[in-house]
Structures are given as structure tokens and as C-alpha cells.
Amino acid sequence: MQKGYRHSIIILLLTSLFSCTTNKHIGSTEEQYVLAFKKAVLYGCINGATDGEFQKFLIENNDMGTAIETAVLYHAVVLEAQEVGVNLAKNIEASTYSDYQGRKPIFSNCISFAFSKKVDSLALARYKELKKGEMRYIYE
Secondary structure, three states, X not given: OOHHHHHHHHHHHHHHHHHHHHXXXXXXXXXXXXXXXXXXXXXXXXXXXXXXXHHHHHHXXXXXXXXXXXXXXXXXXXXXXXXXXXXXXXXXXXXXXXHHOOOOOHHHHHHHHHOOHHHHHHXXXXXHHHHOOOOOOXXX
């Protein structure tokens, strides 16, 4: 067998192998991807609302943070989802109700938003983008 021919076969086999495994990183299923996205949004919201104290709490308690979500989503998507949560946290206002005056409903608002239909839509849109292999470039 000629040397160039062998190289072509090896390249073809490697290309086939990588094309079969590429999309498996975006979660085994759509449901797993969406759930991981929601959890990353929740993390971002609580961490943003507590000025990073939530992350400190996780580290101090030997928690894995968003490691599992990063295994399902791409790292960049986890950061994107966390940013969605951070932006929500900026809009959480303190209660005016007399028993809770001055306190913020951080947990309640973050949970409600992270598991809302709006976040479902964002996650599904990202999932479909990545499933098709589309790349987005963000210019700052």
C-alpha cells in the first residue's frame, strides 16, 4: 500500500470518528441540556445577587459548583447562562412588605426565573444551534 494512500485512510477514519462524537458533548438529551442550562442560570442569579458570596459558600463547603453542568454544556454556554442569571439578579428589589421590609426575595426570584418558560426557550434555542453545529462569535 502506498504511503499517501494510508495517510488518506487514517485521516478519513479519524474524521469519521470525530464527527460521530462531536454533538455528544451537548448533553445526552435535549432534556439534560435544558436542565443544565437552567441550573447555570440559577447559579448565576444567586451568585450575582449575593455579590459572589454564593460561590464562596460552595467553595467553603467543598461543593462542585457548576462542574456537572459544564460536563453537559460547553464551558462558554455555562458562562452565558450564568450571565443571564446575573442580569436577573440586578433587577431583584427589596420587599416593601412590613415583615420583610428591606430584604430581597433572591432565592424565590432566582428559582422562578431559572425554571421559567423564558429560560426554557433560551436553552432550547442554544441546544438547537449547537446540535446543528452552528458557531456564534461574540465581539466585544
